[in-house]
Amino acid sequence: MLLQMDSITKSYGSVTANSNVHFSLRKGEIHALVGENGAGKTTLMRILYGMESPTSGEIQLNGKPVSLGSPADAIKHKIGMVHQHFMLFPTFTIAENIVIGREPSKGVGFDRKAAAAETERLGKQYGMLVDPWKKVAECSLGMQQRVEILKVLHQGAEVIILDEPTGVLTPLEVKELLIAIKGLAAQGKSFILISHKLQEIMEVADRITVLRDGKVTGTVEAKDTNVEDLSRLMVGRDLVHISRNETNRGKLVLEVSNLSVNGAGAKALLREISFDVAEGEIVGIAGISGNGQSELIQSISGLLKPDKGMIKLLDHDVTGAPVGAIRACGLAHIPEDRYQWGVAKDATVTENGLMGHARKHQKYGVLSGSGIRRMVGEWVTRFGIKTGSLSTKAQFLSGGNLQKLIVARELAQKTPFLIAAEPTRGVDVGAMEIIHGELLNKRDERGAILLISSELTEILKLSDRILVMYEGQIAGELDASSATEEQISLLMAGGKAVG
Template sequence: MLLQMDNITKSYGSVAANSGVSFNLQKGEIHALIGENGAGKTTLMRILYGMESPTSGEIRLNGQAVSFDSPAAAIANKIGMVHQHFMLFPSFTIAENIVIGREPSKTVGFDRKKAIADVDALSKRYGMPVDPAQKVEECSLGVQQRVEILKVLHQGAEIIILDEPTGVLTPLEVKELLIAIKELARQGKSFIIISHKLQEIIEVADRITVLRDGKVTGSMNAADTNEDELSRLMVGRELVQLTRKTAAPGKPVLEVADISIRGNRTKPTLDGISLHVKEGEIVGIAGISGNGQSELIGAIAGLAKIDSGSIKLLGQETAGASVRTIRERGLAHIPEDRYQWGVAKDATVTENGLMGHANKQQKYGLLRGASIREMVAEWVKRFGIKTGSLSTKAQYLSGGNLQKLIVARELAQLTPFLIAAEPTRGVDVGAMEIIHGELLKKRDEGGAILLVSSELTEILKLSDRILVMYEGRIVGELASQSATEEQISILMAGGKRHGKAETT
């Protein structure tokens, strides 16, 4: 056995993140580690990677007991980790990012030519093509993911931990990554993959271990299980199948007319975008990341200034208005980046829940503490947010639990319009079920929702109409009942099929 983690327990005060967890890995194996948000997956891998010390338990590598007090110690023992949020320098080239810390040198300074040659040879050896001279800021997210993997391979990793490796990738990039992982495993590399995407896990993994509440609830060969069984082991119950009523759209709530943002590029960031969202409908925006979705969200929410065009919310012009004014007129916003826009890490769960609700939760100019705590406690219960207490700082919650807190907070605004950007990014299947149900409930009650998601299955599942963005333009509109992933993927790539423009 290449790696054994025996009876690992990790406690934070009275809370056990891991409780007697045993996990093992064979050479050349792809072993998936799955579970609900806060189940203990990341904690277990942080222990393996030297970022945490176990309270008790033993790690054995090639039969020898080991203990890592830092990531450097893990790397020295040929264990590498690719984190969910990429740790690359955007202004550096691919080669510079990969060799950093192990730079080839010449008599004086950095040997750039050798670095490029080494990275080129590395990428060819492992079948992961990149342009070593390209700057990371010019790369797609799929290429950046490849760079992260090549970086740990350059460090000599034999065991590679991947934390949510497909979270921000397009369907084509996901397919390419899974093929690359299988090929690397065939060459003898061993993988531990943390993921919530059960279909992908079943496709790529050899074995799967499930955690719930810090304990192992099952371990099996991927070929011997299915999504339903894995879901039951993760959440401890059968998931409810969503039923979506036929939409009955009412009056327009959001009206965007011919808006453009020129930006600093040769092409506009947004180029004549027009769309509308009516009462009682969900309009989905699909597109490869970087094609103007973020700028569109920013323009509607008041976070970005448009150069031309009009944005109306409930008939009132909001282009140029402040974020506060727009929110007061009826907008709630689940942001695509929870850490940048959604939470204050040093604030407590209660304080983060209060954001946007302060005006409603005060009397005579004083905040109503008991009422606020009661409100946030109800969200914690309803959305299954795992936290030590309401006084826990946001930085100590898992990414998925933070996401659930933000979704609960924004839905509780009870506004006529909601921007839901990547609403289920990083959440488990149980939380996804709850969030999808809440979004459909808001729509059925007459709310208007603009859904922006990189998950095509989510777009197809929730949307009444689907708009596809490419290079700052809307290149197609599809009815969700007849749309397919293939049609959307073609439009996402520029709207061309067999050399002809795709029409809708």
């Protein structure tokens, strides 16, 4: 066995993140690690990568005990990690990012040509071709993922940990990544893959270990299991199938007319966008990241002032209005990037929950602490948010639990209109079930929802109508009841819908 983690326990005071965990990895194997948000997956991998020290337990490599006190120790032992949030320098080239820390030199200076040559050699060796001279800021998220993997390969990694590697990738980029992982495993590299996407896990993994509440509930060969069995091991119960009622479209809530946003260059970010969302419907927007979805969200929510067009919310012209004014008109917003737009990381769970709800919990300018804590506590229970306490800072919550807090906070606004951008990004199957159910409940209660998601299965499952964006325009509109992934993918790539 290449790697053994035996009886690993990690406690933070009274909270046990990992309890007597056993995990192993064979050479050339892809071993997936799955579980609910807060189940202890990332903590276990942080221990393996030297970012945390176990309270008890032992790690062995090639049958010999090792001490991993830092990431540098892990790298020395040929263990690399690609984090969920990329750790690249946007203004550096691909080659500069890949060789950082191990830069080739020429005299006393950095040899950029040698760095580029080494990057090209790595790309050819592992079948992951990149342009060494291109700046990371100009790269797609899929290309950035590839750069991160090449970086750990340049460090000599034989064991590669991938934390939610497909969370921000398009369907095509996901397929390319899974092919690349299989190819690297065939060359003898060993992978530990943390993911919530069980269908992807089933496509690529050799073995799967499931964690629940910090404990292993099972380790199975991928060929001997299925998505339903894995879901049951993860959440401890059978998932409920959520059905969508027929829409009963009411009066218009959002009207967008001829909306345009100019970019820094000659190419517009949004071009003559027009659509509407009515009471009792979910309008889904699909598209490859970078085709104008972010600018559309920001224009509607007040974060970006459009150059042309009109946005009406409940018959109020809110074009270019401040964020506060638009929210006061009846908008709630689950943002696409929870860290940049959704939370204050240094604020507590309670303080983050209070955002947008302060007026409801004050009298004569004084906030009701007990009322606020009761409200947030109800969300914690209802959405299964795992946190040490309501006083825990947001930065110490797992990404999925943070997402659940934001979703709960925005749904609790009970506004007529909701923008739900990537509402289930990084959450487990149990939380996804809850969030999907809540969105459909809001729609059935006459709410209007604009859903933006990179997950086509989510778009098809929740939407009544589907709009597809391509190069800043609406490339087509489909009825969700008859739309297929193939039709949507074709429009996403700039083709025309057929059938």
